[in-house]
Amino acid sequence: MNPEGILSLICVAFLWGVTNPLMGKGSSGIQRVKHSNFLVQFGSELKFLLLNWKFVLPFLVNQCGSILFYFTLSSTDLSIAVPLTNGLTFLFTSVAGQCLGEHPASARTFVGMACVLLGVVLCLTDKM
Template structure:
């Protein structure tokens, strides 16, 4: 073997994969309540501004006329731009989308039968915890039981593959 040739590296251990799954679940689940709250706040701020728009009957032309479609497309475009310019929305969204990139990389490196259930289950767990943190929602006994069962299911999935 040539001394200049690097030795083949061992694949990452199970702990690294599990940590990666948890990070994806955290990025997907914990950011969701923040995104929801920012979107609700954004809509509440903008409801007063939309009150000046006349109803469809007052405008006259058909709802499918080119001018109506263009007006709606421009309105949607500027709503998205203004929403993305809101840090309370865009920062959690960016973290959430980063989780999607991590997930894509995990799917390419690990078994699909572990990657998908673990990441989606941990996203659920972190969503519940995020709602508790962001909105102050009380976590019921049944939800705690469900979260415990989810963790047990994840442990069984991991154990069955080792």
């Protein structure tokens, strides 16, 4: 696996991980959108999100990560791209969430993240 591919996957994980809690914060208030009709409810929620820059901006950055992931898959091994990206995304989401004031992760969560990262490192070293 080439170093550019690994760096691209780390960038994807960073983009996805950092934008996850930002989209969560940006969508706060959607619970107040209430309608009895399902279609009107769906449309109102969609309108709420699309007109809210605090949601739209992180969403667009997140989608840029998806585009980068798509192009990176053409030159990387899928069996390493998916675990590397997903494992690091979880780590970046946890760190970004804590920086934004979300409740801190438990010790068990950190042990789980360490196990995932160790597994990713083992997969990487096996493929090289």
